[in-house]
């Protein structure tokens with residue numbers, strides 16, 4: 310017995326694009342066939358009308374706890390140091406209620422842009438304690454009808470240099486955080502922080518997602534060291550590094566060697582174009598580097614990559630609508646991705662590849678997968694990225710979570 314039929318869905322199958330009906334039962338895709346909805350069917354029908362249906366977008370890297378704080382900070386330099394400093398200052402006024410109220414503004418935008426799964430980083434330190442964590446935990450509970458929210462706790466203001474932070478990270482992991490993060494560049498002892506994070510990950514058997522190598526020169530890169538630790542701890546496939554803007558400054562042979570190393574160690578890369586474009590390239594007065602690490606040569610070497618939103622409306626990124634398709638388009642534009650294959654990769658980096666990086670067990674438009682589906686105003690993945698196709702409706706576990714109307718022209 311089906312609960313819902315999505316009629317006329319165009320989607321990517323193993324052998325290319327096909328159009329079929331998707332039958333949903335008990336929150337999962339039960340069957341896919343050419344025609345599931347004969348006239349007179351008693352099962353509710355949701356029309357896709359030949360439009361592109363993709364599995365719900367997966368955001369691998371967002372900061373809901375520090376979103377929407379532009380009215381509380383002063384941005385003069387637009388640098389990483391200033392962003393950390395200003396946010397730390399604003400954070401002193403955060404409460405769990407406040408984090409919830411701001412976080413929901415961005416989370417609701419995410420949901421309306423087709424996101425059905427998100428890893429959100431949450432800052433934990435003696436200043437904020439576990440209040441940010443509590444606020445985001447409430448978001449996870451209250452919005453479970455639309456999105457799976459995974460919490461990654463991390464020490465934005467340092468770990469080795471910030472006594473009390475370690476105990477709070479451990480407490481958050483005991484209280485349900487699913488992933489441990491890091492920001493070694495914000496620590497007096499970056500490698501000390503990396504070592505400590507790997508030890509915590511092993512103790513709690515959780516994946517690792519580090520902010521890494523976010524700077525404007527190639528000095529002091531830690532990616533190789535993280536690969537080394539990943540192999541020592543046997544954590545291949547469970548480690549992600551985000552930003553890695555320094556890699557964008559490497560010579561091609563050095564870049565290829567790093568890509569080989571990452572692929573071999575099983576370390577994935579998250580590309581955060583909005584933040585990297587905004588924070589990097591501040592020092593040069595001309596010929597400014599873009600600071601966005603190119604995915605194509607990483608993918609070619611076998612590194613799994615994702616594209617994600619990161620920050621919205623704060624000193625790290627004073628923009629944002631929490632739209633993965635916009636972020637993929639921004640990445641494509643900056644990194645010269647064009648044509649069906651390269652733009653298809655961009656779509657994969659906000660869907661299949663992102664789900665793989667979060668180690669989602671069953672994902673995609675396939676029988677048995679959760680019925681987390683969105684209809685895009687497009688007919689193929691490359692076109693959707695190129696034209697910033699808007700999501701027209703979304704399903705979470707077979708239930709509709711949002712709807713967007715197409716614009717209608719009104720001639721005189």
Ligand SMILES: [Zn+2]
Nearest residue numbers: 372430520619
């Ligand atoms: Zn981040």
